[in-house]
Amino acid sequence: RRVIFSGIQPTGILHLGNYLGAISNWVKLQNEARPDDDILFTIVGWHALTLPQNPKELSVSRRDMLATLLAFGIDPKRSVLFYQEDNPCHVELSWIFNCITPLGQLRRMTTWKSRLATVRNANDESEVDESLLNAGLFTYPILQAADILAYQATHVPVGEDQTQHLQLTRDIADAFNRTFDPQKKFFTLPEVLITPNRRVRSLKDPSTKMSKSNPDPSTRIMLTDTFAQIDKKIRSAVTDSIHGITYDPVNRPGTSNLLSILAACENADVEEVAKRYVDKGHGVLKKDVSEALEGLLKGPRSEFERLRQDRGYLDAVAKEGAEKARARSQKTMEQVRTMIGLY
Numbered sequence: 609r610r611v612i613f614s615g616i617q618p619t620g621i622l623h624l625g626n627y628l629g630a631i632s633n634w635v636k637l638q639n640e641a642r643p644d645d646d647i648l649f650t651i652v653g654w655h656a657l658t659l660p661q662n663p664k665e666l667s668v669s670r671r672d673m674l675a676t677l678l679a680f681g682i683d684p685k686r687s688v689l690f691y692q693e694d695n696p697c698h699v700e701l702s703w704i705f706n707c708i709t710p711l712g713q714l715r716r717m718t719t720w721k722s723r724l725a726t727v728r729n730a731n732d733e734s735e736v737d738e739s740l741l742n743a744g745l746f747t748y749p750i751l752q753a754a755d756i757l758a759y760q761a762t763h764v765p766v767g768e769d770q771t772q773h774l775q776l777t778r779d780i781a782d783a784f785n786r787t788f789d790p791q792k793k794f795f796t797l798p799e800v801l802i803t804p805n806r807r808v809r810s811l812k813d814p815s816t817k818m819s820k821s822n823p824d825p826s827t828r829i830m831l832t833d834t835f836a837q838i839d840k841k842i843r844s845a846v847t848d849s850i851h852g853i854t855y856d857p858v859n860r861p862g863t864s865n866l867l868s869i870l871a872a873c874e875n876a877d878v879e880e881v882a883k884r885y886v887d888k889g890h891g892v893l894k895k896d897v898s899e900a901l902e903g904l905l906k907g908p909r910s911e912f913e914r915l916r917q918d919r920g921y922l923d924a925v926a927k928e929g930a931e932k933a934r935a936r937s938q939k940t941m942e943q944v945r946t947m948i949g950l951y
């Protein structure tokens with residue numbers, strides 16, 4: 609029996625990278641699921657706290673994320689949809705995992721290393737200064753492991769950037785099994801399901817991924833963008849001056865990013881899509897990308913605008929999701945407490 613589990617940060621409005629890289633795959637897995645599959649999706653408020661948040665904005669953002677997931681087709685009748693912070697066991701289990709995870713393993717996380725790279729010692733620019741970062745950022749991947757293992761997830765659909773966190777999750781499951789379980793198999797080692805070929809890059813700097821944290825909004829397409837905004841951003845996307853269109857992510861990252869966005873919208877193979885454009889220019893490609901995006905986002909966008917007004921419905925979905933989530937993690941947590949001697 610499969611237990612499919614994934615999470616997303618409550619960033620409010622979704623960007624195209626989140627959608628093509630992860631959420632589209634959640635919806636697909638849900639819609640193609642077998643009747644005995646258990647499917648859970650969570651909005652991870654605790655993870656969001658690792659960066660400074662305005663409490664008022666955060667409370668709006670988490671509800672907007674719930675509305676977004678519903679608008680894109682997550683169905684609360686088929687999937688358990690809930691806020692992470694509504695099930696206390698995530699934090700409880702993460703504490704237990706804190707106590708069996710070596711610091712060195714956390715230091716190797718590229719997410720941590722890229723945070724470290726942003727903080728420089730005031731006296732010596734060549735040195736990084738760890739004391740400028742909070743402990744939550746460091747232990748972030750442990751909480752992620754707890755999210756997944758609390759439900760004994762077997763499959764975790766994520767974007768490529770989460771691979772290392774998923775490997776750590778497997779290492780933690782294995783460490784727990786070896787430390788506390790005489791049979792050494794209590795936690796299932798979850799499999800990661802990477803959405804293929806869907807690393808969506810920044811429209812302005814295709815060497816980086818499309819992300820919420822980039823200060824320049826023209827680097828990303830948002831779910832709430834109008835067609836005019838989409839068109840403007842795509843038209844100003846960085847490409848190259850090579851004649852004709854080819855898919856070549858190494859030498860032509862900007863052009864290739866547009867091609868893979870188009871292929872993702874059409875659910876087609878990117879090489880096949882590229883063939884249609886060999887003797888065409890970037891203008892034609894960009895126009896087609898904008899139109900494909902509009903076709904993809906139009907329905908969900910208006911559904912999102914409708915749902916975000918319906919607070920009563922959103923709260924009811926969250927409440928029911930939380931109850932189901934708590935019920936699903938209860939047995940595992942009781943067993944864990946027994947195994948570690950605190951029950």
Ligand code: TYM
Nearest residue numbers: 614615616617625626629630752755766767807808817818
């Ligand atoms: P988050 O909120 O940053 O991103 C949510 C999902 O979107 C994917 N993604 C992308 N995929 C392709 N191209 C991009 N430019 C892009 N940007 C984001 C991410 O891979 C992710 O799947 N740590 C997680 C949240 C989390 C989680 C979990 C995930 C917490 N607990 C347990 C799975 C299981 C995160 O920050 O995702």
